[in-house]
Amino acid sequence: MSDQLSIQRNPVVSRRQWLANATLIGGAALASPRLLRAASPNDRMRVAFIGVGGRGGANLATIEATKAIDVVALCDVQQNALDSAASRFPNAAAHRDFRRLFDRQGNDIDAVVVSTTEHTHAFATMPALQLGKHVYCEKPLAYNIDETRRITEAAAKAGVVTQMGTQIHASPNYHRVVEKIQSGMIGDVTEAHVWVSRAWGLQSEADAKKHGDRLYVAERPTEAMTPPANLDWDLWLGPAPERPYNDVYFPGPNWYRWWDFANGTMSDLGSHWNDLPYWALKLDAPKTVESFGIEPHAEIAPASMTTVYQYGARENMPPVQLSWYQGTHKPQRWTDGEIPQWSSGVLFVGTRGMLLSDYGKHVLLPEENFVDVQPPAQFIPESPGHHAEWVLACRGEATTASPFSYAGPLTEANHLGNVAYRAGEKLHWDAKAMRAVGCPQADPFIKRTPRSGWSLG
Known part of the structure; x- marks a missing residue:
């Protein structure tokens, strides 16, 4: 095993025991031909991170800390978040639009971590699956039932390693x-x-009208505001219905309450x-x-x-x-x-x-x-950690406990x-x-x- 891999494994659980027991908790298919490009444990996985601020920044830090990956691409619709991550990983390509990331770097990536807002999860995850990349996606897996079913089916067809970000599952x-x-x-x-x-x-229509906090506004605002200079509002909207920027939607968790986004x-x-x-x-x-x-x-x-x-x-x-x-x-x-x-x-x-x-x-x-x-x-079996499970599984050494086959339903x-x-x-x-x-x-x-x-x- 590479001395660079800092993932801590349970010393009493062998790889054979892990693989046998993991089938009880919905593990990913280890026989996939698309497991990491080489079987050698010394290989480092090339990972793209879509969404690198907030939760995405935490996922980036935790997965990079395994010392088993190379960060090869970063993507965020907020320029300040992108610049901050790029300063730590200057050799990684930087993108605002994840669609362009896959256009330009599809052959240079082994795996993708998706930490965008809920309404864009499926749209960042689907091209990765179609290109045969392993995927870690934050919860919930997708915005609605149709998108979730399509992602679940695409993951099964791709035969790659997947994990949804339900970190408590590993506790x-x-x-x-x-x-x-x-x-x-x-x-x-x-x-x-x-x-x-x-x-x-x-809370209720009456409460919303009385409440002074704009997060509880009861109706869609009609006035347009100027988006923050660092935000690409059109890319943030992604597949959601178009509307002018307003601070009742952004930043988070404002968007979380609106049906069109979450x-x-x-x-x-x-x-x-x-x-x-x-x-x-x-x-x-x-x-x-x-x-x-x-x-x-x-x-x-x-x-x-x-x-x-x-x-x-x-x-x-x-x-x-x-x-x-x-x-x-x-x-x-x-x-x-x-x-x-x-x-x-x-x-x-x-x-x-x-x-x-x-x-x-x-x-x-x-x-x-x-x-x-x-x-x-x-x-x-005890988990080495929710993120570490995914990295180990991509290396062919474990299974994930919250793969899309489980997380989708x-x-x-x-x-x-x-x-x-x-x-x-x-x-x-x-x-x-x-x-x-x-x-x-x-x-x-x-x-x-x-x-x-x-x-x-």
Whole structure:
């Protein structure tokens, strides 16, 4: 192994054990002919980073710190972010438009890291997959269900290594929770509840009018502002419907609330919090989805909302109801004080007890019933780190735990919560046909036509 590779591996998990166990958590296909261009572990991967400010800057720093890559291209629509990254990597080509990056450098890149805003994820990821590049993409995987399905299918066709940026997926806490649930420690799980305290978005029309913060503006502004000098506003808009620049959209997280650019709390935090029950309960496509909240707004996602999913039986697991709550909405057990009132959490309800978890800890309930109960033997290998998994997998030495084959269906399910909310109907979901049966008003929220000049091919 190259002495340049600084990724820390679990010393008790061999490569053979890693590969065998990773199949349990949706690992990528290691037999792909497009694994890193040479099998030698001394080879360094040539990586392009699309989006290098904020979250993108953190991804750049973490992946470069593995000492297993060369940064060969940088791209950002903000010139100041691009200049800052270029000063650290002067040998990397610098681009404003990721479409030109692929035009000019397609043969000089082995892998791509996508850290753009949500509405451009698919458009930066698709050309990379079509050129046979490994891809790490921030969450959510794509802006809507149609884009997500197309990216998932393109990744399977490309046979490359993929990872969505659900960093908590690699945590020991999530691993131990999944092991306990799948081992039957609390019995058959028939309901699960996920709640997050974040309340960004529209509270109500009345609240929006009273609120002095422009982030809660209730209507699309008609006045045009001059974009910041360092921002290419047209490129930032990308495939989204055209409009004049206004500071209610940019900088982040302003754009996060507007339907044309993102999908609010559900698609963002749902990627992290719904990930745990999705993994532990072996979920796929729900049978029905229903959402509740204030009257849907045409422009802005809600601050508070509840979504109820019904899933059928899977393998050795019974049907289960998964409920999501954001903002002021909470599970009844939380409101009644039956469980610890954590600000955000995941509650599994089984026939022999409950398990409550957040990102970093979990507890079995009632605690007195589990004092002498031994946890199952660990069967999920410790991760070297979410980013490191991807680098190792690209080198042919591991698998990723959140590949697009897993992250795609998770993202679709999260988007369905918003589709049900915006359509105002209980959805009966036909996953294969990608449509809500008998609910044509859901169609515009499942798929949209991108702005002229932008295409997924």
